Amino acid sequence: MKNWFHSWRAAVRIARRDAWRFKGRSFLVLAMIALPILGVSAADVTLRSSDLSTAESLNRDLGRADARISDPSLAGEPLLQNPTGEQYAPVGDFENKPWPDGPADVKKTIPPGATVLEDTLGSGKLRTTHGLLHTEIRELKASDPMAQGIMRLLDGRFPEKGGEVAATTHFLETSGLRVGSKLTARGLDADYRIVGEYELPSSLGTDQVNALPGAFLAPLDKALKADDLPGTSPTTTRLVSLSGGFTWNMVQEANAKGVTVTSRAVQLNPPADSDVPLYQQDGWGTYEQSTASKTFEMAAMGTIVGLAMLEICLLAGPAFAVGARRSRRQLGLVGANGGDRSHIRAIVLSGGLVIGVASAVVGTVLGVALTFALRPVLEEYNGGRFGGMEIRPLELIGIAALAVLTGLLAAIVPAVTASRQTVLASLTGRRGVRRSSRVLPVLGLIAFALGAAIALYGSTMTDQFAIVAGGSALAELGVVALTPALVGLFGRIGRWMPLSPRLALRDAVRNRGRTAPAVAAVLAAVAGTVAVSTYEASSDAQSRAAYTPELPHGAVSVMLDEGGGRDVPAVRTAVQKNLPTEIRADVDRISVGKPSCSMYGGEDGCGRYEVVVPKANQCPLWMNNGGEDPSEKFSKAERRKLIKDWRCKEGDVYSSVNGGVLIGDAKLLAVLGIKDADAEKALADGRIVSFDKRNIDTNGKIGIRLITDVEAADAAFEKGEDPPGDVKTVAAHQVAGSPNAYGIAMILTPATAEATGLSTVPLGAYYSTGAMPSSAQKQKLDSELDKTGSDVSLHIEGGYVSENSIVLLALTVFAGLVTIGAAGIATGLAQADAEADLKTLAAVGAPARVRRTLSGFQCGVVAVMGVLLGSMAGVLPAIGLRLTQRRSEEDWYREALDEGLSAVDLPHVPIVIPWGTLAALLVAVPLGAAILAALVTRSHRVLGRRAAT
Structure with a gap:
């Protein structure tokens, strides 16, 4: 080895040969690193391919045309638009005059010689x-x-x-x-x-x-x-096609004639913002993401990538340690032949480099190939075709480099550990005395305390989610750093355990260098799962509490507001024929004008009705003051006081019937679940049954005003006056106790309506059911209703349906797989380290099952420790985020009270622990990991030869 290049080349050759010799271990580490790279590279190609360029988007919108001219119906008034044509506004101030409404003369905006489609x-x-x-x-x-x-x-x-x-x-x-x-x-x-x-x-x-x-x-x-x-x-x-394209000047000329233009030439070469008159108007401008928002997104992305790399390193690190253990004699020979510690570190690091490069190549190639293979499926899921398979080599190289870096990082700790062993210890297999670091637990405790304090401050003193998330992440990293010390604490319970679990726990505590990373990996995965699961379960509980049913559970309503109710009998029969109904309550509606008029009016010759609320019963915050906001004359304290007034209470359910008045009988009370003998008697006596006491005057009557001249009524409303119309009064009965009438304000019988002079037309029916209708019954009913050719409104009250069950299941499965994988790696390393102990047990006559049970308990111990610590660490960020959300919603609620908004309720932001997910993680996952490790471990005795002296 003449220089660093030759030494590293030799180290890489040794690592490559070692990886090929131990294919199982190499494949395991390669899979750990390659799978995330596969997912990221596939996501990169998918996102880039689905993100259409401007030219591709224009081809799908304009075809081969140069522009698309649209009429915004501003009566031809001159307007200003942005370069895309998506934003526009008429020129001038229309605050004190009617907004322009009507078609423009589009033909005048088409340039001469243009082809139009x-x-x-x-x-x-x-x-x-x-x-x-x-x-x-x-x-x-x-x-x-x-x-x-x-x-x-x-x-x-x-x-x-x-x-x-x-x-x-x-x-x-x-x-x-x-x-x-x-x-x-x-x-x-x-x-x-x-x-x-x-x-x-x-x-x-x-x-x-x-x-x-x-x-x-x-x-x-x-x-x-x-x-x-x-x-x-x-x-x-x-669609317009012309020679030379549709320039920005031509777009502005068309705007002056009251139309908007989507131009290919303008979007491919947009004008400067200073040349866009719309952006020079008050309240208009280009809307770009703020620097703070971009910084936060980059920080969040960096945190996710960093945690993912940490997770892979924690999982792959013990596997490289396994290789270093099994190759310690080979590493000892390197030292015996003149190699120093740097050469040994280079060999182990080269193992990470070789696996990292292989993972980068395999993960990237498979990611791209998988995207090609699944392109039709991805396009269907995305709802649109790709513009083309766009592969950006620099991005893929960066993703591949991430795999190489992860492999090197995962091999750092095993490399340093292997280089510290003496040549004698490496050749003889002695491990010597290894002391754990005393600095790391102290740093972990400081990080945990500081992170918890930051998260607590963020959740109780501010409304910033980022502070809570950052503090929680720091606290979790502190727990990871504390893992070796916490593993030692677990060892104290071993004295009360039988032989196999006691040996497994003692071995885990004595060899914290391999146990702690695996426990930390499980901790990180479980903490994330528990945090997300807790937040999702709490949000689900909040949504369940906020859900407002439109009918009693299982009840059915069917409405038909067209054609004067001519198809209502057929619709009522179809529902009763296809669903398991019990009680059917037919309902009609009040009609003002032609029988064919809808309940909302609006057509020529159609009117409407309204319930006359006595002045004394009207909420002061809502009283008609000729278009002025009545709440402005009250102070915040007065508004808060008034919204608690019984006159200012609003119902929880918006009525599907305009005016909330239904023509029905006592059967409707039964379907709504209202058991009131006095209400049934009132209907039989010809009185109207009211569920809102504001509608009843001092004489115990309710007035219904029939409005035939809608325009005159609207004009009177603008002036703060009562609209013109004939008022029909009916003796009323107020239902006691304020039962839930599901948006219905009052009920009167057909006979009472006729006697009062109210015209009615069929509307639909309400039904109670003996059981929830099945999917097949619903589909058959939909087919029957379609045959009527009418626009039927059907509602079957199924109650609140949670959408988080699949999410929680997926998170549990993910955490379980990571737990089993990390525990399995730690078990493999334990078996490599404890081979001599196992041979000794076999030599002294230990039963064959001891090897298998010991392996299972070693795996289970790692899983239990990681799951316990992860569960405790994961609850903190979820609670912090929910407390922050509670503060934010309470602040909004107080602002709503100050504005006099009575339709808002006190926010309910519960914190719910997902005990089902925790039970699966705490019991099922460690038990499954232990059983799996025991099953795949050979139980026969293996006696080794005596080493040559």
Whole structure:
């Protein structure tokens, strides 16, 4: 070895040969390092490929056109826009005058000599093999060369005649139709033939059909309006192609005529911000991420990468220590032949270098190959096609270098340990006396105390999540540093254990150099799992408490607010036929104007009704003051006092019925779970049953105002006056105890409504069920409701459904795998170190099962210690984050009280420990690790030869 190059080359050759000789250990370490590299490299290629460039995005939006002209319906008023056309505003101040509304003359904005292609988008309900499906309808001559790139044809051809359409793959899969099938729309007698299948490259999950301009939307809209049904409300944009492209000056000229423009030339070469008039207006500008936010994201990313590298090093480090133990005679021979400590360190470090390079190559290559292989699956999951497989060599090289660095870092501690052994100890196999560091536990204790203090300060004195997270991370690192000392504390319980677990615990304590890293790896994985699980379980409990059911559990409601209720009887029968219903309560609604009017009015000849709230019962914070905010005349203290007033209490459930008044009978009370004999008697006596005492005047009556002139009513409201209309009064009964009526304000019977002079139309029904409807029953009912051709609103109250169960399961499985892996590595190292002890046990006649049970307990001891310490370390950050969130929500609640907002409730931010996850980690995972280690360990006796003297 003449110089450092030759010595390192020899060290690398020795490490490469050693790695090839011990393939099992090498493969284990390679897999540990390569798997994260595989995931990161695959994620990098996936993200880069799915992130479309500006040119690729424009090809999918504009095809081969140079621009897309859109009418924002500002009545042709001049406007200003940003270079992309996504932001715009009319020129001038419209604060004190009506906002412009109406179409612009788009033809005047098209440059002379330009080629124009119309692109119209609407929607409608199309008939499928299952019923009706709300679908986008696009009228665009897709076969035109200008449209190439917007749609990707997969089968057949694009429409060439008026009676032809093409459909997206998702629509065909959902509808059960195929190329060649007939297609009809609700309200339209004409048939269309599906002649092609296509996809929208950036929106694979869209249900859309394509037709020629004027072939589908116009006839459908006309047919629906003739049948007094809502139309399709199509919007039209123009694709424009012209020589020289659509420049920024041309865009501004088009803006002056009241349209916006998406220009290819402008987006590929955008103007400076100073040349964009919109950015010079008050309140407008380019919105970039703040430096502090970017710094925080970089810090978070660096923390994640650092912790991941620490995790891999903690797992791979003991494996390199195993190699150093098994090669100690070889390393001793190096020292005996003149090699110094630096050469021994170089050999062990070269092992990390060889494995790191191999992991980098294997992980990167497999990551890229996996992305290529799973490209269709990834595109479907992402909902859009890649622009192309984009591989950035510098980024992949950086990821690969991370693997090499991780391998070297994992081998540092074993290298230093191996170099400190004397030549005699290495050749004879003696381990000597090894003392643990006294500085590391002190540093760990300081880091733990400081991190806990920072996290406590962040959770109790500030609203900054970053402070809590940073303090918790520092405290966890402190616990990792304390691990060797904590392992020693565990050894004190060994005196009360049987032989095998006592030997395993003693061996773990005596050899903390290999036990502590494995325990720390388990600790880190379990701590992260427990922290996330605790936070997710607490958030889930908060969401469960905040969930407001619309009906009693299992109850069903069906509403139909169109066509004057002509399809309601069929809808009621369909629900009762397909679901396990018990009680059916038919309900009607009050109608003002034509029977075909919806409950919300808005059409010509349609009015509305409102419940007259007596002045004395109106909340002072809500009283109509002619458009002025009534709460402004009260102080904060007065607002806080008023929102506790019974007049200012709001219901928890928003009513699905406008006005909250239903026409029904006592069966509705039964479905809602309201058991009140007085309420049933009141209905039978012809009185209206009220669930809100604010609606009842001093005479015990309720007034319902029928408004026929909606415009006059709105004008009166603006002036702070009562709207004109006939008021019908009905004797009322107030239900005692304020039961949950699920958004229903009052109930009156059909006979009472008729006697009062209220016109009614069928609305729907409420049902109670004997059991929750199954998925098959729901699907069958949906198919039956589709056949009616009506827009039916169906709700089945299934209660709160948690979405965190899969997350918690995945976290538990991940922590379990890391625990078993780390414990297995520590067990392998223990067996390598304790080979002489095992031979001695065999020589003195120990039973064959001792080797197997000892191996199982060695693995179990590491797992138990890591899981216990990790569980305690993981609860701290979760509690800190929840306390911080509680403070933040309480501050917002106090601000809402000061503003007089009564719709907000006192925040409920619970802290819930996921005992199921903890039980699996504390019991199942260590037990599984111990059993697995015992099963894979050979139990037969192996007696070695006496070493030659």
